[in-house]
Amino acid sequence: MEKILLTGGNGFFCSRFTKRYKDSYEILSTDVPDLDITDEKKIMETFKEFNPDYVIHAAAIASTDFCNKNPEIAYKVNVTGALNVAKACKETNAKMIFISTEQVFNGNLKSGPYTEEDIPQPDTMYGKNKLEAENLLKEILDDLWILRFTWLFGLPERNCGMSPNILWNTISIALKGKKTKVTSNEYRGLTYVNELIDQFSKIFNIPYGTYHVGSQNNLNRYEISCLILKELGLENRIDELLENDTEKYKNHHRDIRLCTDKIAKYGIKFSHSKEAIKKCIKEYKFKI
Structure with missing residues (x-):
């Protein structure tokens, strides 16, 4: 049985990966405080002891605000x-x-979807960290896949990590019953985490390189939130719960969608975000 070592093992993606593949691979799921990725000696000891075939490095500080306010800590972890x-x-x-x-393109002036050939221009510390790490890793390793994820979404699962995402954020708005501003000037790919994980083992068989991964989406963030409420049977509460924020990103629309044609050539394809959201809600039979 092949071995996979995960960093960030308690997180949204890796905890679900372990749940899905625990019977297919020998998995060592690591996270703080058990394994601090900034401790080079401990990392080397752990790798030599486990001797993995594959390593999925997902550990990171992904909070944009935290990274901007704490650049030294962010660099230490992310790079x-x-x-x-x-x-x-x-x-x-x-x-x-x-x-x-996807946030490596956060400062690009043109609109997405971006291909792997487009030159990223990140304007946040998190995006800058990730891009610098990408470039440095390519100097060290030949056996390397770089996967630029779109924004993952999903619902809470037992013994799995959770993180803010468009679906759960919108459900939380409905549960709280408090009207919330949602921008209509932002476009992102939104990918159902389980749809990604179900196909993930295919990645081990594609050529090394950089790939954009996830769903295509033609709707802005406000439109997506409206769609979610409709799918939950709350269409009559949209005006009560959501306010269309036209001021945020007014001067430059945020569009960090990714073109995923490259990875699709290897049979790794995703539903459009709209259909993926419907699929997720249906699978969980989520009701409010």
Whole structure:
């Protein structure tokens, strides 16, 4: 049985990955405080002891505000930590999957969807960290996949990590019953996490390189939130719960959608965000 080591193992993606593949691979799921990726010595010891075939490096500080306010801490985790993992992969001949982000394009002036050939221009510390880590890892490893994820969404699951996402955020608005501003000037790909995980093992068989991963989406964030309420049977409460925020990103619309044609050529394809949201709500039979 092949071995997979996960960093950020308690997080939204990796906890669900372990749940899905625990019988298909020998998985070592690591997270703080058990394994601090900024501790190079401990990382090397852990890798040599487990001797993984694959490493999925998902550990990161992803909060944009925190990274902007604490750049040294963010760099230590998001860049130095990634380098420590890459060095250990090289030492143990493990193949590395580096989880990156659509947010490397956060400062680009043109609109998405962006291809892998477009030059990222991040304007947040988190995006800058991820892009720098991408470039440094390529200098260390040949056996490397860089996956730039779109925004993942899903619902709470037992013994799985949770993070803010468009679906759960909108459900939370409905549960609280408090009118909330949602911008109509933002466009992002929105990917159902389970749809990604179900196909993830295919990635081990595609050529190394950088790939954009996730769903296509033609709706803005406000339209998506309206869609979610409709799918929950709350169409008559849209005006009560949502306020269309036309001021946020008014001067420059935020559009960080990704073109995923490259990875689709290898049979890794995703539903459009609209259909994926409907699928998720239907699977969970979620009702308010």
